[in-house]
Amino acid sequence: MHTIEIKNGIIVDGSGSDSYIGNVYLKDKEIIAITHGEVINSDISIDATGKIVTPGFIDLHSHSDFSFLLDSTAQSKLRQGVTMELLGNCGFSLCAPLNKYTKEDFDSWISEYTDTFDITWSDFGGYIAASKKAKATINLAFQVGHGTLRASVMGYEDRTPSADELDKMKNLAGECLDAGALGLSTGLVYSPGTYSRTDELISIAEEVSKRNKLYSTHQRDEGNDSVGLYVSLNEAIEVGRRTECKVQVSHVKCDSKAVWGTADKYINLLESANKEGLDIAGDQYPYNRWSTSLAGGLFPIWAQAGKFIGMGYVRNDGYIDPDFVLSGEYELEVATKRVRANVCLKPLYDPKLEKVKT
């Protein structure tokens, strides 16, 4: 086996210590030495001058739930240096558990890519086994989505669960966590997660806390669309406080003019929760737009109650394809005919519109 040298790179080893210029030596798929410049005889030398040499990046916020089942090579992530992904974010674990309600969601998403996918599982353990069998080139970790649990037990109903339904959700959450899910995610801006009240979240998150796993949340409002950014952040903190779960606030942002320039306040709230003894953190996109499904971005939550609404399609003229609208109690005619699809890519902050305080 050849010895490989990666020479003169800026080494960031992931331990938190400062970077330094050095050489990395590999043999038999293992690192055999890291030097600060000392040279070891090698068969192959790669010049990494000016480049960062690092073990890899963890993508904590991914929606690649079924991507590895379709293409396990994961070129798009691997070539960015991502070596691990945490799936099942924002309340959606699209691949599991699957039953008559959630299978409709799964079919809708996967039909974007293939007509011939063969589902070999229905529970979370089966899904993890299928993912392992696919032999992904990077490491995968899974979360179970609260929206998926809720849809499994009570469909897309806009109401609080009965005691029996809540028990079923808790049991199902426990089952998924025991089968290997690393945590529970919520998507409180999306149907059906948005129909929950805080007590429901706390009740289910207790299953997470018992197992010392993660509660991650796409919070209920990231701007001023419903309860407001700070009431929403306090809800995430309250879940941590009352369950003692580790909490991850997903894709932190101040989304809407009403809260632009208040990032300091946001961070102060997170820091004071940590000082109080909670384990709460946040993450951000590496870009200054938000990204979501058309249904999640455009249609009012009341209009999505009672049924699953898929991804949405944009026609060449920029309007949403009306075929996308499923029949239900409410018709989304106004939205489909008049709303321009590009509003789903609205800027988080546009310096031309307003100067944000720093």
Ligand SMILES: [Zn+2]
């Ligand atoms: Zn999200």
